[in-house]
Amino acid sequence: MGRPPAIATLGELLVEFVREGRGGGHGEGGVYAGPFPSGAPAIFIDQAARAGARTAIAGAVGRDAFGAVVLGRLEAAGVDVSLVERDPALPTGIAFVSYDAAGAREFVYTIAASAAPRFPHGHEVAAAFLRMGVGVVHVTGSSLGDGGMRARLLATLDALEGRGVRLSFDPNLRPELMAEAAAGEAVRRLLGRAAFVLPSEADAAALFPHEPFEVWAPRLLGQGAEAVAFKRGAAGASLWVRGAAGPVHAPPLPVREADPTGAGDCFGGTLVARLVLGDAPEEALRLAAAAGALAVTRVGPMEGNSDLDALRRAAAGA
């Protein structure tokens, strides 16, 4: 048996600034921590690398201090960044996040006007992924709102069609980024093609209204998915794999939440990495739930990402 396939992703590379305190919007002066390396695909792939997978990412940053922040972090985790462009003319994308009194997030993004959507063209990325031995490509819905990014991303997936590369898809629906109808259509299309499907509660409520996990998960498995996870935040997580009579569950880990951003991506990166590396579904789910729990304990979207030893210790303590 050969080495496990590599996991790759593509999409927005960002820095993020996190507003301190709750209840203040971006429309008045405050205090922000940052720049933190961010972007849902970056968080996912950083965590997949830390969980033991061979990884790569395609995307673009500006030739500025913020681009160096993102690339430096991914390189430190061992992610192959040779497919990350350094745009000479555009700044690195920036996200500002604040939390209202109820904990709901409010974003200001510069993605569309930044380097982020200008990553290498689809066929180049697809060819490079195949050379690298990529067996799973992960896509997050947050990358589908920008028209230019969506087009490049779908072109890459089309170029990989029929080449034995499985799709991992986190719907990650962001109202701020998905104003266009074409974004919603892309979400439905990827949902129908994905081997790994990783929705949150909010995603499931939007995609499968009034249906329980026990209805939509087997339907997706019947349509070709291999593994369907359900991220329920503080209520834990579930995973249903093809051929199993029912789902396995992971209880929530008791953690103190400092910043929930990135938790879903850490869950997904760990789950896909550990399944690709051959863990049993129960074990992969336990480690993924631990990764999601640890992610929320630190301010900054990627600051709570964890190595495999830390995941195993946290999962054992749950």
Add this chain to the structure above:
Amino acid sequence: MGRPPAIATLGELLVEFVREGRGGGHGEGGVYAGPFPSGAPAIFIDQAARAGARTAIAGAVGRDAFGAVVLGRLEAAGVDVSLVERDPALPTGIAFVSYDAAGAREFVYTIAASAAPRFPHGHEVAAAFLRMGVGVVHVTGSSLGDGGMRARLLATLDALEGRGVRLSFDPNLRPELMAEAAAGEAVRRLLGRAAFVLPSEADAAALFPHEPFEVWAPRLLGQGAEAVAFKRGAAGASLWVRGAAGPVHAPPLPVREADPTGAGDCFGGTLVARLVLGDAPEEALRLAAAAGALAVTRVGPMEGNSDLDALRRAAAGA
């Protein structure tokens, strides 16, 4: 005698984030205060309004929380913002500033990829300024680095040529923004046309190398300038007006520096406003020096802007 002419400006409207502490660059995690309303033209015109002038500004912001920050502040000061576009597709421009151990500034800008350069076209702005009774238009060199902004700005000035509108020019040379040779050419062109010339020590060292104020100021006056100021920061300021045998000087005010950004713009806004309103050169310079001194006492480029009463109290205490 009619009412004094209004003062207008055009250029970049921004929000700014100021990194706390000294010595940390933008390439690592830190803490930033913001969003502060910013942009050199905005700081200038806000201070000119607070010093008593009728004022207007042309520019562009995004339809986001940051744009509202900038517009809200200018409206509160009484600046006419009817010529500020709210771009539906691009984000408000952002500046990140940090200070190294020696107090030198390092910037990350998103200006070129933001709404900031997309302000209304030259002839529209020129016609509106004339309807408003604008007698002085202020330009800062920081607006000349971006090609699109420079073109719109020069088109506005060309459309005002021969209409009795005087130019106020602050060279405000920013290496980060002025990579193109065309920016330097625009600086020299405006320097030759300006009635009010407002360089800093760094500007003078670049524009008039090895020459003292006593050489370059009378030369500019002989070429048509009406008032030439010299901002020497903690060493005070000088002003030489046409027809005078020599300059007047204002001593530095003893203040504790918290954030020097905006001091030069506050000096200029006050000086031009008070000269237009009929103050004697000595009095206008004293108030301008007070505005510059007060500006550095607060973190945030526009947070230390001051009303006329505060300027008079500070100048009296000097």
